[in-house]
Amino acid sequence: MIKLEHVHKTFAEHKALVDISTEFPEHKTTVILGPSGSGKSTLLRSLNLLERPESGTYQLDDLTINYAEPISTATTLDVRRRTGMVFQGFNLFPHLTVLQNLIEGPVHVLKHDKAAATKEAQELLAKVGLADKADVYPNQLSGGQAQRVAIARSLAMHPDYIFLDEPTSALDPELELEVLKVLLKIARDQQSMIIVTHNMAFAQKVADKILFVEDGQIQFDGSSQDFFNTDNARIKAFVSAMTFATLD
Ligand SMILES: Nc1ncnc2c1ncn2[C@@H]1O[C@H](COP(=O)(O)OP(=O)(O)OP(=O)(O)O)[C@@H](O)[C@H]1O
Numbered sequence: 140m141i142k143l144e145h146v147h148k149t150f151a152e153h154k155a156l157v158d159i160s161t162e163f164p165e166h167k168t169t170v171i172l173g174p175s176g177s178g179k180s181t182l183l184r185s186l187n188l189l190e191r192p193e194s195g196t197y198q199l200d201d202l203t204i205n206y207a208e209p210i211s212t213a214t215t216l217d218v219r220r221r222t223g224m225v226f227q228g229f230n231l232f233p234h235l236t237v238l239q240n241l242i243e244g245p246v247h248v249l250k251h252d253k254a255a256a257t258k259e260a261q262e263l264l265a266k267v268g269l270a271d272k273a274d275v276y277p278n279q280l281s282g283g284q285a286q287r288v289a290i291a292r293s294l295a296m297h298p299d300y301i302f303l304d305e306p307t308s309a310l311d312p313e314l315e316l317e318v319l320k321v322l323l324k325i326a327r328d329q330q331s332m333i334i335v336t337h338n339m340a341f342a343q344k345v346a347d348k349i350l351f352v353e354d355g356q357i358q359f360d361g362s363s364q365d366f367f368n369t370d371n372a373r374i375k376a377f378v379s380a381m382t383f384a385t386l387d
């Protein structure tokens with residue numbers, strides 16, 4: 140379970156996160172929605188300690204962090220080990236094959252046996268539909284394939300949570316679809332995930348819980364069903380604008 144209480148983050152004069160208190164249940168998918176600049180990435184990055192709020196507490200299972208106090212390197216590494224971040228730009232190691240990308244963390248960071256890590260990597264590649272790409276280099280992959288490798292690489296580390304910040308925004312619609320299908324499959328396996336997306340159809344399908352953020356504040360915190368059936372005029376306007384945008 141991830142729990143935030145009274146989290147504030149300011150960039151110079153700009154209040155990016157204002158008194159954020161919420162929970163991200165385990166074995167569920169939480170989707171963060173909101174207009175551009177509303178603080179979605181800042182929120183996600185704060186959970187991976189890539190961003191450092193000034194105040195508030197962050198609870199990750201048995202670990203509690205007070206953002207206002209110094210955070211040790213050991214704690215930072217612990218948080219990063221328990222949480223996997225998948226970036227928009229894939230961030231695969233270009234000089235390693237797909238398989239080597241997948242076993243790098245398990246072998247060198249987690250100290251797993253290489254043969255076992257290789258076996259699991261092959262299973263994960265099959266899961267994301269890329270069993271035949273184990274021996275190619277990242278520059279030989281399409282964007283959608285590269286993103287699926289990045290997702291498999293994240294799964295190989297067995298993080299408690301996987302965070303994805305607009306994982307398909309760099310992809311054209313067909314490639315996007317193949318990545319979204321993989322994420323739906325992983326969600327159904329009950330991997331705990333937090334996903335920032337602008338794709339409403341995907342959000343509606345994958346989300347157990349929705350957070351709608353605007354101006355750094357949580358404007359909705361509840362079930363996906365309640366979000367998409369709300370009478371709230373602002374949320375209805377947002378969903379309809381975003382749905383229309385995807386029809387362009
Ligand atoms: N490093 C930074 N320095 C200064 N301001 C920042 C920084 N990072 C983010 N901001 C500001 O904080 C606000 C929230 O940014 P954030 O990236 O979290 O928005 P977002 O909801 O992810 O937007 P988008 O949908 O466009 O990705 C924005 O006004 C942004 O300009």
Ligand SMILES: [Mg+2]
Binds near residue numbers: 304
């Ligand atoms: Mg963002």
